[in-house]
Amino acid sequence: MASLLRVQNLSARLGAAQLLFDIDFEANAGEVTVLVGRNGAGKSTTMKAIMGLVAEVGGVIEVDGRNVRGLTPHEIARLGVGYVPEERRIFTDLTVAENLEVGRQPKRQAARDAPRWTVERVCELFPKLAEMLDRPAGQMSGGEQQMLTIARTLMGNPRVILLDEPSEGLAPIVVQRIAETIRALKREGLCVILSEQNLHFARAVADRAVVIERGMVRFVGSFTALEADAEIRAKYLTA
Numbered sequence: 001m002a003s004l005l006r007v008q009n010l011s012a013r014l015g016a017a018q019l020l021f022d023i024d025f026e027a028n029a030g031e032v033t034v035l036v037g038r039n040g041a042g043k044s045t046t047m048k049a050i051m052g053l054v055a056e057v058g059g060v061i062e063v064d065g066r067n068v069r070g071l072t073p074h075e076i077a078r079l080g081v082g083y084v085p086e087e088r089r090i091f092t093d094l095t096v097a098e099n100l101e102v103g104r105q106p107k108r109q110a111a112r113d114a115p116r117w118t119v120e121r122v123c124e125l126f127p128k129l130a131e132m133l134d135r136p137a138g139q140m141s142g143g144e145q146q147m148l149t150i151a152r153t154l155m156g157n158p159r160v161i162l163l164d165e166p167s168e169g170l171a172p173i174v175v176q177r178i179a180e181t182i183r184a185l186k187r188e189g190l191c192v193i194l195s196e197q198n199l200h201f202a203r204a205v206a207d208r209a210v211v212i213e214r215g216m217v218r219f220v221g222s223f224t225a226l227e228a229d230a231e232i233r234a235k236y237l238t239a
Contacts, residue, residue: 003026003027003062004028004029004063004064004159004160004191005026005027005050005061005062005063006027006060006061006062007024007025007026007046007050007059007061007062008024008059008062009023009024009058009060010022010024010046010049010050010057010058010060010061011023011058012045012046012049012054012056012057012058012215013056013057014054014056018215019042019045019215020042020045020046020049020215021216022059022216022217023042023046023059023212023216023217024217024220025208025210025217025220027160027191027192027193027208028191029159029189029190029191030186030187030189030190030191031186031191031192031207031208032182032186032192032194032205032206032207032208033191033192033194033206033207033208033210034195034196034202034205034206034208034209034210034223035047035193035194035210036196036197036199036210036211036212036226036237037197037211037212037236037237038197038213038236038237039197041212041213041214041236042214042216043164043195043212044086044164044165044195045215046195046212047083047162047164047193047195049061050076050081050162050193051073051081051083051162052068052070052071052072052073052075052076053073057070063076063079063080063081063159063160064079064080064159066079077105077156077158078105080157080158080159080160081158081159081160081162082153082154082156082158082160082161082162083153083161083162083164084149084150084153084161084162084164084166085164086164086165086168086195088145088146088148088149089149090137090140090145090149090152091137092136092137092138093136093137094136094137095134095135095137096129096132096135096137096140096148097119097134099137099148099152100119100122100129100148100151100152100155101155103153103155103156104155104156105155105156116157117154117155117156118155119133119155121154122151122154122155123151125150125151125154125181126147126148126150126177126181129144129147129148129151132144142169142170143171143174143177146166146170146174146178147174147177147181150163150178150181154185159190159191160190160191160193161185161190161191161192161193162193162195163182163192163193163195164195165196165197166178166182166194166196167179167196167201175198175201179204179205182194182205186205186207192205194206199233199237202223203223203227207223208220208222208223209222209223209225209226211226211232211236211237213236218232218235218236219232
């Protein structure tokens with residue numbers, strides 16, 4: 001299977017500080033690849049570098065065979081990459097429906113096989129949103145805002161979706177709903193990249209794992225193989 005996302009020798013700097021060192025991994029359509037590691041390991045920086053949100057980046061970032069390194073975030077988004085940041089960034093003064101409309105993009109010719117997301121379809125994923133379309137987003141709970149952020153990103157019809165710590169700070173029942181959503185996106189054929197510290201949550205959704213520590217890849221393989229490697233988990237994933 002050809003990789004939909006390929007990252008090769010990815011490096012990133014912020015002034016004199018080097019943040020990422022030769023990050024390598026590939027991710028396929030219809031699979032969930034989870035970036036795991038301790039807080040500050042470089043997971044979020046890797047996602048931001050892919051999305052064009054880090055200025056000083058080297059290496060190759062390919063989406064469906066096209067190198068997108070050096071493109072602006074909106075150009076990368078137009079090529080079918082969606083990004084759900086950890087801080088959510090909803091428009092609190094707009095209603096839920098208006099937030100969804102902000103994310104709406106036409107179906108792209110270059111992504112003919114991407115699902116066409118509508119308000120109705122995202123509300124099927126998140127029935128709670130259907131009850132709140134006229135509510136100001138600032139009046140939503142943290143879990144509801146996370147659902148809205150994912151739904152708004154889907155309105156852009158991505159082929160690749162980057163989810164940065166989607167379970168952080170959420171109630172267990174909401175985390176379960178987010179996991180169900182990620183599995184549904186995988187069934188839709190999306191390439192899902194997940195940044196996550198919660199191994200229990202990652203276990204529920206992930207096919208492949210990339211362990212990052214101090215800006216370097218320490219393991220790439222199936223999540224089952226990671227689970228079986230006690231040495232890697234003890235060295236790079238435990239507190």
